[in-house]
Every structure is written in structure tokens, then in C-alpha cells.
Amino acid sequence: MKPTLSYPQDSYSIINKNAEKSFWFRHRNFILGYVVHKFLDVRPLFDIGGGVGVVAKHLQDQGCQVTLVEPSSEAVQQAQQRGVRKVLCGDLYSMQWPSNSISGLSFFDVLEHIENDLEVLLEAHRV
Numbered sequence: 001m002k003p004t005l006s007y008p009q010d011s012y013s014i015i016n017k018n019a020e021k022s023f024w025f026r027h028r029n030f031i032l033g034y035v036v037h038k039f040l041d042v043r044p045l046f047d048i049g050g051g052v053g054v055v056a057k058h059l060q061d062q063g064c065q066v067t068l069v070e071p072s073s074e075a076v077q078q079a080q081q082r083g084v085r086k087v088l089c090g091d092l093y094s095m096q097w098p099s100n101s102i103s104g105l106s107f108f109d110v111l112e113h114i115e116n117d118l119e120v121l122l123e124a125h126r127v
Contacts, residue, residue, distance in 0.1 A: 029058035032108065036064055046102055048092050048124070049110035053079030060084060069095065092120060097127040 032055055036045065043065045047056045050068035052075050059066045060083075067086040070076050076089045088095065092105075105124050111117045 025054055029055060033058055033062045033064075036106075037062065040104060043103060044086075045104040045106055047106050047108065049107060049113075050079065050084075051075050051109075053082045053084035053087070055106075055108045056084045056087075057082050092123055092127070099126050102127045 036059060045059065045064055045066045047059070047066055047068045050056045050070050051072075053068050053070075056066045056068040056079065066084075067088060068076075068079050068084050069088045069090060069092070070079065071089070071091045071094070073089055076087050079087050105127070107120075107124075111120070114120050
């Protein structure tokens with residue numbers, strides 16, 4: 001069952017416009033990059049709900065094999081313009097991955113926007 005989302009569509013353009021000049025995004029990306037490289041040696045990493053690609057681009061620039069997965073076609077386009085090389089338009093369910101086929105998934109700033117987050121986490125565990 002596809003999750004119910006609570007994320008205003010105009011948020012993508014706001015984030016896209018402000019991401020590079022935001023101290024919060026830069027510092028957060030530094031921390032996420034450190035954690036991914038130090039503790040999560042997974043290849044590839046699928047960034048589920050990666051939005052406009054702020055985190056995916058940073059991880060990509062740090063040498064991580066990251067694929068952004070995002071249901072919004074607007075956000076996908078902005079992620080591609082940002083320079084994210086691997087982008088899939090869809091969500092965890094529409095990808096229809098077989099069980100145990102993914103080595104690593106991330107949900108950066110995603111779960112708080114999903115009404116039935118436990119169901120999504122169970123699907124993530126399955127794949």
C-alpha cells in the first residue's frame with residue numbers, strides 16, 4: 001500500500017533555492033557524509049524520498065554510489081539539474097524491488113512526512 005504523504009509541493013522550490021547557501025544544509029551534509037562513510041559501507045545507497053537531491057549530491061561528491069528515489073517529478077528534475085547522476089522517479093513501493101535486493105536505504109527528512117511510517121519501514125526491511 002502506497003503511503004500517505006504530508007509534504008507541500010511548493011516546498012521543493014523553496015529548498016532548491018536555498019540549499020547551497022544554508023549553513024544548516026552544509027553542516028548537516030558534512031555530518032551525514034561522515035556517518036555514511038565511517039559506519040555504513042553500503043554500495044549502492046538508495047536515498048528514498050531524496051527530494052531535490054541536496055543530500056544525494058553531497059554524498060555523490062564524497063564518492064558514495066548513491067541513487068536518489070523521489071516520487072515528485074518536479075523534485076527529480078531539480079535533482080538532475082543539481083547534478084545528481086542516478087535518479088529514479090518513484091517511491092519505495094513503485095520500484096517493486098524483490099526481497100533482500102537492496103544493500104542500503106536512507107530516509108533523510110522523510111519518515112516524519114509519512115502517515116503510516118511503520119508500514120514503510122517494514123517494506124524497507126523487506127527489500
